[in-house]
Amino acid sequence: MIVLGIETSCDDTAAALVEDGTKVLASVVSSQDALHGPFGGVVPELASRRHLDALVPVMNEALKRAGLSLAEVDGLAVTAGPGLIGSLLVGTAFAKGLALATAKPIVPVDHLSAHIHALFLERDPPEFPFVALLVSGGHTDLHLVSSHTKTEIIGRTRDDAAGEAFDKVAKLLDLGYPGGPAIQRLAEKGSREAIPFPRALAKHDSFDFSFSGIKTAVANYLKGYSRDSELSREDVAASFQEAVVDVLTQKGVDAAVRSRVKGIAAVGGVAANLRFRELLEARAQARGLRFYFPSIELCTDNGAMVAAAGYHLLKDNPDGSVLDFDAYSRKKALKEPFPDPRPESSG
Amino acid sequence: MRDEAVTFLSRSPGQTFRLGEMLGRSAGAGDFLALTGELGGGKTLFTQGLALGLGVPEEEYVTSPTFTILNIHRGRVTLYHYDLFRISGPGETVELGLEEQLFGDGVTVVEWAERLGSDMTGERLEINFEFAGERERTITMRGLGKSGLRLLAEAKDIIGGFRGDT
Numbered sequence: 001m002i003v004l005g006i007e008t009s010c011d012d013t014a015a016a017l018v019e020d021g022t023k024v025l026a027s028v029v030s031s032q033d034a035l036h037g038p039f040g041g042v043v044p045e046l047a048s049r050r051h052l053d054a055l056v057p058v059m060n061e062a063l064k065r066a067g068l069s070l071a072e073v074d075g076l077a078v079t080a081g082p083g084l085i086g087s088l089l090v091g092t093a094f095a096k097g098l099a100l101a102t103a104k105p106i107v108p109v110d111h112l113s114a115h116i117h118a119l120f121l122e123r124d125p126p127e128f129p130f131v132a133l134l135v136s137g138g139h140t141d142l143h144l145v146s147s148h149t150k151t152e153i154i155g156r157t158r159d160d161a162a163g164e165a166f167d168k169v170a171k172l173l174d175l176g177y178p179g180g181p182a183i184q185r186l187a188e189k190g191s192r193e194a195i196p197f198p199r200a201l202a203k204h205d206s207f208d209f210s211f212s213g214i215k216t217a218v219a220n221y222l223k224g225y226s227r228d229s230e231l232s233r234e235d236v237a238a239s240f241q242e243a244v245v246d247v248l249t250q251k252g253v254d255a256a257v258r259s260r261v262k263g264i265a266a267v268g269g270v271a272a273n274l275r276f277r278e279l280l281e282a283r284a285q286a287r288g289l290r291f292y293f294p295s296i297e298l299c300t301d302n303g304a305m306v307a308a309a310g311y312h313l314l315k316d317n318p319d320g321s322v323l324d325f326d327a328y329s330r331k332k333a334l335k336e337p338f339p340d341p342r343p344e345s346s347g
Numbered sequence: 348m349r350d351e352a353v354t355f356l357s358r359s360p361g362q363t364f365r366l367g368e369m370l371g372r373s374a375g376a377g378d379f380l381a382l383t384g385e386l387g388g389g390k391t392l393f394t395q396g397l398a399l400g401l402g403v404p405e406e407e408y409v410t411s412p413t414f415t416i417l418n419i420h421r422g423r424v425t426l427y428h429y430d431l432f433r434i435s436g437p438g439e440t441v442e443l444g445l446e447e448q449l450f451g452d453g454v455t456v457v458e459w460a461e462r463l464g465s466d467m468t469g470e471r472l473e474i475n476f477e478f479a480g481e482r483e484r485t486i487t488m489r490g491l492g493k494s495g496l497r498l499l500a501e502a503k504d505i506i507g508g509f510r511g512d513t
Contacts, residue, residue: 161410219385220478
């Protein structure tokens with residue numbers, strides 16, 4: 001089954017074609033691919049209109065790269081949330097219209113489930129159940145994943161997302177946006193142990209995270225309130241990065257051990273951080289756990305992961321076309337099941 | 348519009364949180380709080396306190412809306428929690444529907460309100476957070492119009508009660 005995945009939950013417009021939820025035929029992301037066309041390549045933040053302008057060229061480019069026509073697509077999957085509501089509405093409205101016009105089945109996909117499904121596009125996917133650390137600019141959650149369509153959030157951030165902390169500390173250090181890659185580069189020249197930034201909730205008896213305090217600690221350090229030595233921006237970057245990935249990997253591995261699963265995965269934009277990958281690998285191995293990451297390009301938002309997650313929903317409901325769904329900006333309850341946001345009656 | 352200001356030294360993050368919580372208890376539909384100041388100043392912390400005062404359940408975490416731009420929390424009255432950190436400047440805010448939210452059915456808090464520029468109009472309580480030490484923050488509040496001045500009067504009472512407290 002060939003699924004067209006459409007993703008517009010944030011700044012990037014993305015479309016991809018995936019076969020059977022495992023094989024990427026083509027994946028195009030507007031802000032990363034230098035495409036020739038009516039849009040310049042970079043989609044500015046927040047402009048829902050840009051998603052609208054980019055959607056058709058991005059989808060057509062994906063079809064072209066896969067050597068397919070729209071008629072050869074078996075079903076559609078679109079991110080329904082969480083994300084920026086305006087951006088989500090553009091993507092869902094477009095996908096619904098396309099489904100109606102082509103008489104193809106469509107399913108709404110949860111963005112968090114999509115990130116986890118990036119793992120199944122790799123050669124060695126995890127076996128259920130496993131624990132997934134979903135770490136990005138907008139999310140920092142620990143998921144206990146028991147099947148393609150069933151997962152439970154067992155921990156989350158109480159304030160800032162980890163990726164947001166990277167972006168904000170990058171801002172404090174006058175580095176560019178996005179902050180993750182910029183901090184990683186600067187950190188390579190610094191010492192991880194130079195500054196003991198706080199590890200919030202590290203020993204707390206829950207799998208919740210907090211990254212607001214470390215951002216403030218960096219601000220204080222840069223202002224000189226908590227510093228008696230000369231300022232090294234490299235050391236700040238390296239020590240900050242270490243504090244964040246230390247807490248993430250510690251809690252992730254603890255959660256996997258306590259949940260009695262055999263594997264731990266990291267997904268989302270922050271999972272592209274090399275120090276994070278290195279430390280998670282070391283800590284997972286020390287506890288006898290298998291570890292999984294998507295390839296770097298599948299960590300950040302993309303349409304392939306949406307198509308992969310959508311495949312499992314379409315497979316269970318091949319004839320159903322679910323047009324009756326809404327975009328949503330944020331998840332409400334802690335233990336709300338996902339990823340199927342379809343109304344009960346249609347399932 | 349009549350306006351009045353007060354400056355206060357918050358001695359700890361706990362005090363910043365309590366200022367928010369106590370203001371939240373008296374805030375009502377239509378109130379607009381415009382928060383400004385540096386990263387790490389305590390804007391989200393203040394809003395977490397405000398949410399608790401507004402009756403948002405404690406288990407519903409009031410996280411930073413930096414990525415989503417707007418988070419909505421249901422309490423005694425609805426809290427519209429905006430964050431304009433990623434907005435480049437006035438003009439883009441029109442797309443957010445902020446105007447429709449103001450004076451509506453809930454309390455609106457806008458972090459990084461400086462990005463609104465001249466779009467920031469109407470009755471409001473402006474709150475600026477400035478570093479005064481590792482834990483201390485200088486909090487300057489300015490009430491504008493009837494709703495802003497009422498919130499400012501409340502804030503003055505709350506600050507009065509903090510004296511001698513840490």
